[in-house]
Amino acid sequence: MNPTKYCLGALLCAVLAACGGGGGGGADRHENTTIDTAGRLAIAEDAGTGLRVYDLDGSRVEATLALANPPSAVYTSPGGRFALAFQRPQDLVQVADGGVFQEDHGDHLHDYKQAPRLLGSRITGPQPTHYDDRAGQAAIFMDGREAAGALASAVLFTDANLAAGNLAAAVSFASAMHGFAEPNGNFLIASYRAPGGTGPTQVEVYRRNGAQYTFVERLPEQCPGMHGSYTRAGVTFVGCSDGLLVVAPQGTSTFAATRVATPTGVGTIAGHPATARVIAFGNAGTPSTTRFYDVDPAARTATPITIAGWTEGRLRRAHGFSRDGRHFFVLDDAGTLHVLEAAAAGWTSRKTISGAIAVMPSAAPFPQFATNEARNEAYLSDPNGRQLVVLNTSTQEIARRLPLDFRPTYLAWTGIKR
Numbered sequence: 001m002n003p004t005k006y007c008l009g010a011l012l013c014a015v016l017a018a019c020g021g022g023g024g025g026g027a028d029r030h031e032n033t034t035i036d037t038a039g040r041l042a043i044a045e046d047a048g049t050g051l052r053v054y055d056l057d058g059s060r061v062e063a064t065l066a067l068a069n070p071p072s073a074v075y076t077s078p079g080g081r082f083a084l085a086f087q088r089p090q091d092l093v094q095v096a097d098g099g100v101f102q103e104d105h106g107d108h109l110h111d112y113k114q115a116p117r118l119l120g121s122r123i124t125g126p127q128p129t130h131y132d133d134r135a136g137q138a139a140i141f142m143d144g145r146e147a148a149g150a151l152a153s154a155v156l157f158t159d160a161n162l163a164a165g166n167l168a169a170a171v172s173f174a175s176a177m178h179g180f181a182e183p184n185g186n187f188l189i190a191s192y193r194a195p196g197g198t199g200p201t202q203v204e205v206y207r208r209n210g211a212q213y214t215f216v217e218r219l220p221e222q223c224p225g226m227h228g229s230y231t232r233a234g235v236t237f238v239g240c241s242d243g244l245l246v247v248a249p250q251g252t253s254t255f256a257a258t259r260v261a262t263p264t265g266v267g268t269i270a271g272h273p274a275t276a277r278v279i280a281f282g283n284a285g286t287p288s289t290t291r292f293y294d295v296d297p298a299a300r301t302a303t304p305i306t307i308a309g310w311t312e313g314r315l316r317r318a319h320g321f322s323r324d325g326r327h328f329f330v331l332d333d334a335g336t337l338h339v340l341e342a343a344a345a346g347w348t349s350r351k352t353i354s355g356a357i358a359v360m361p362s363a364a365p366f367p368q369f370a371t372n373e374a375r376n377e378a379y380l381s382d383p384n385g386r387q388l389v390v391l392n393t394s395t396q397e398i399a400r401r402l403p404l405d406f407r408p409t410y411l412a413w414t415g416i417k418r
Helices: 159-164
Strands: 040-045 049-054 060-067 073-076 081-086 092-099 101-104 109-113 119-122 128-134 136-144 153-156 168-174 183-184 185-190 202-207 212-218 228-234 235-241 243-250 254-261 268-272 275-284 287-297 301-304 314-319 328-333 337-343 346-353 369-371 378-383 388-392 397-403 408-415
Touching: 040 073, 040 081, 040 153, 040 254, 049 081, 060 119, 060 243, 073 128, 081 128, 081 408, 101 183, 128 183, 136 183, 136 185, 153 185, 183 228, 185 212, 185 235, 202 254, 212 254, 228 268, 228 275, 235 268, 235 275, 254 301, 254 408, 268 314, 275 314, 314 369, 369 408
Parallel strands: 073 408, 168 212
Antiparallel strands: 040 049, 040 408, 049 060, 073 081, 081 092, 092 119, 101 109, 128 136, 136 153, 153 168, 183 185, 185 202, 202 212, 228 235, 235 243, 243 254, 268 275, 275 287, 287 301, 314 328, 328 337, 337 346, 369 378, 378 388, 388 397
């Protein structure tokens, strides 16, 4: 039997029913409604098709799920139950149920811990690339394939959609491009590529109407070298080769963009729902060095961040936040982990951990960072060390190293957010 697909056709979002969904299954006797669990990690193997589901309570691989192809990235679904295994060259995203989830039964919240499984449902589209998870909903941006006439597109979904085997909404764009689509409440902020352009340089606003999006407006402000985005509290930040665009709502139905200059370009923007300030960064200079900026959305300013021990030539290889958003972790190309702390005046260096990754890979895939949303822990994959590095995010210390019998690359935490 062919697996069911979340299809992306000519009109987009012709969604078929999935092979099984959520639910605890069987009669509910309201026993053990709360489970004390750290959740599970979905771990990709370097160049392999086996997606390991690692149980953090028992420190063991609970299951190995056979993907169609080696993943190009692995992400956590917006509610935390599922892992999304992107397979960009094959135009495919497969969905793995981590098996640890929570359901609202009206009078109580009921926790479940079941065997992991790979859903029969698949999300398909030309080159799925960017993933943006915002406030309980997520969007996948498909770059399209210009030579084949396949347009860029985006799909929106929640965990409930994935469990039911459908998508919440979808949209097709006017051309192929390496872009983004940011869920922003009932709106979608997406990249726009002008005819004849080599890449996107403006943003467009779409409003959701049921399972479709309708065009609202294209903002005139230019953003050369557009790459990287993040949305918090209705404000979307977009990276440009000369700074950022800050896109904010004006009333209930329109948006406006403000330019924020930086000394070098921005290619990635990192933020946390609990922290108003965001961190923008990109590589620049000779030798190429990752530069970081503290972005204040209220003042519309970007201030360079000085990281202790970050010398010229250092490049970011992985990054992530603690679950409360107070600390930001950056792994450099020498295997050193740098810890920043949020303060009233911005981000400051808190700690430096040398040798977090003893032997860094010389080429991608590099170590990946994943935050546990149920415990004060975070994880780094260590391909050359064939291990997981467990970080205590409260003390900012390495708590332990968990040996593996394979080379781990991409990571995604799944479980019940606490």
